[in-house]
Amino acid sequence: MMRDVDFLLAARTGDPLPLDRPLVYRYRSGALRPRMIAALRRLAAGHSLALWLEAPPLRPGFDRAHVFLSQLLLFDWPARTARPKGLDDPRKPLSADALQRSLELLAVSLDGPGVHFLEHASPVARHPGWAAVERGALVLEEPAITRGSLPSVLRCLAATTDLAPGADLLGQRGFFASFAGLVEERADLPAVIQAFDERVLLCTDPATHRYDAARDRRDAVGRRGRRAVLSHLRDLTALRRECDLDDLLCGLDERRAERGWSTHHLVADLYRLTSRLLEPASHPRRARLGARSRVAAPRLAEGAALWAALLLAWEDALIRSVEEDRHGYRRGPDLIVPALAGLGRDFLAREERAEAGDPLNGRRAGLARALSRGGMDVRDGPGDPLASVRNTLVRALAAMLARFGEGPDWFEHLHEGASAACGRLDEKARRDAQREEDEDEQGTPRCLVLAPPPSPLHQTFATVIGRGHAVAELRRHARARTDGVDLLLHGPDGVGKRTLAWSYARMVLCTQPSPDGGACGACRSCRAFETGQSGCIEIDGAHPDIDKLSRHLVMRVQTAELVVSEVVLPIRHVFVIHNADRYPPAMFDRLLKPMEDSGRARFVLLARDRRAVRMAGRSRCFDYRVRPLQRSEAEAFLEKYFDVGGRAYDAAMLALVIDASEGRPNRLRRLGEILAGPGPSGLVDMCARLGLDWAESFVRHWPAIVAAATSASAGVVNASGVDRTDIDRTEAERAERVRRVQAVLQLVHLRGVRQGSSGRDAIDPALRHCDPSIRDAFAAVVHRQAEREGVSAETVWARMAETWLSDRA
Ligand SMILES: [Zn+2]
Structure with a gap:
């Protein structure tokens, strides 16, 4: 062995x-x-x-x-x-x-x-x-990560890393010790690899290869607490304390920030944790520890079931955040944290209602909607991002309620709903199996051969700015053409994954690469890129016809394998798989053999959410996180492509553009074009052009909105999601207004109601760049309203969150 x-x-x-x-x-x-x-x-x-x-x-x-x-x-x-x-x-x-x-x-x-x-x-x-x-x-x-195996694992990683070749990392003080936590956590190998890369990239001087233990420790503070998220959730549902909610939210927030999770992954994680909450306790000894042990079993069950039901009832709001994040059309703040805070407060508020009978009163419609989603045929419609985690949760909920037997009345209703949903899931599974059998093989698959990226700024890696780690590794893989490796690039939308994939494809397919592996720009393959006839083929994992596309792709690989007599190109195709994280699993599995097998095809999977890519696919790829540009890189980017240094721009103006771009090259390019065009006359004008100038006028409406949301009639007034003055507005204007209210709520939330949480980056750029006095004014209105009512600001905020962030908003 x-x-x-x-x-x-x-x-x-x-x-x-x-x-x-x-x-x-x-x-x-x-x-x-x-x-x-x-x-x-x-x-x-x-x-x-x-x-x-x-x-x-x-x-x-x-x-x-x-x-x-x-x-x-x-x-x-x-x-x-x-x-x-x-x-x-x-x-x-x-x-x-x-x-x-x-x-x-x-x-x-x-x-x-x-x-x-x-x-x-x-x-x-x-x-x-x-x-x-x-x-x-x-x-x-492959060893499990233990004290015994860790040294070997690290030796291997250190010997094979290209990030700091030749550096004596393991011999440096503190380096080895910094991995001890991973053993306690029972981390898996991918987590160790990621931690290793991060230590080298972020905590090691690139010139001297000196490891900076102090810096690593600072980063580690943010990593703490992630282990405890499930435990916080257990505490919250058992003890129903405010502080447990805070711990849970901070835990989720930290976990996400640290791992670069998408909203989708965060929400999916919460569904998974909730499913585990409903499982029968597997460690009765551990469950007896702590304050939780003093809570009676029926009450534990009620808390868990209520939490699961409310999570489902809030699903509309959660899906909205997921979709906005996924499609990248979110212009404002990230709403998922306040939405989760709203869910948590809703849960706590229902404590009293439980005594009165139905703790799900008022949430039944949302719950029914979520339950009805499972088992629907969404094959050709818009995808259902939470389908698989929801199905698991619904089954866990039904099983838990069945196990529990006699309970309060609302248990019975909930059980009926969950069982019916499970029935629909079973039925759908049968339908899917049937369809797979019936599926006819005819019909011409339409393979989408796309033109190169619209703005071919990056012909070779030499011109790529930032994202140094990913670029260096891609360049290395492209040079070593015989490796037969496939790649997975993951990161947020607009961060340049596709551009990197195409640059890589150019290098790999070029028949006369330069000594350093770069594409020549003149050979047949290189020229084919200009006409869109290249061997680089892009398909979209979220395409409704993905089934046929997959078959076609596999066929292409097989034909390419057969044409070996005259070896024209060692590699004939690079398949860029967009939205690999949304690829239907059964179809994705068809790609596995071609991926690993073929000497003539390379695969580059692109995904926002690495963990949503099939495990079998991930294990066949080298994976790289494509990070957003850092501030200095964004500055270099503007300098290079828009010559902003040659023109005297206000530092505040550049900061605004860089900020609004969120480090994503695509957005930065668009904004750079505005900046380099006829040019804004000043900061205020630029804000207006970017649509970031609404705060000043909005603050005048704010007191009325706060007062309305906290008045007794709030539920009625806001039943349609807006107040009465909005009736004659268009749908888009109304949506924007809702978004602004949510953005301000987020600001107030971060500034005063709850300390901590993520920092300034979570705030809407419009609020970030407005006059500080305006930001103060938003918070002050909430505090004044609270004083008037004799309640805490938090209560006012919570009520507003329920109105504007829940499914009614
Ligand atoms: Zn070439």
């Missing part, structure tokens, strides 16, 4: 590949799979063998492949062994028969070479025939 990291280290200096017996690689996260494949490919080449990927079952004579075909076969065993549906599924699980036959074949060839990749928990490993395979083989294992 050997660790995969040790094997990779050994492969750098020698040849640990056994040719007289099989090699078995048991991976967990699979984060090192691409590196293992690349290393095996190199080692095999040393024996004049080509690494060849195969999916079991094994065929007779497979053990002679190295003799007759100069191939070293790599068998990728499936993680499941159930019966498949859909015949062209390349990840088709093995039938019991096929597994049995394969293992029998393997048993008589244990003295031959061959590589087997097997997921750690795969049932294949539990088959009685497998033990013999492992007895004879060199077994590699």
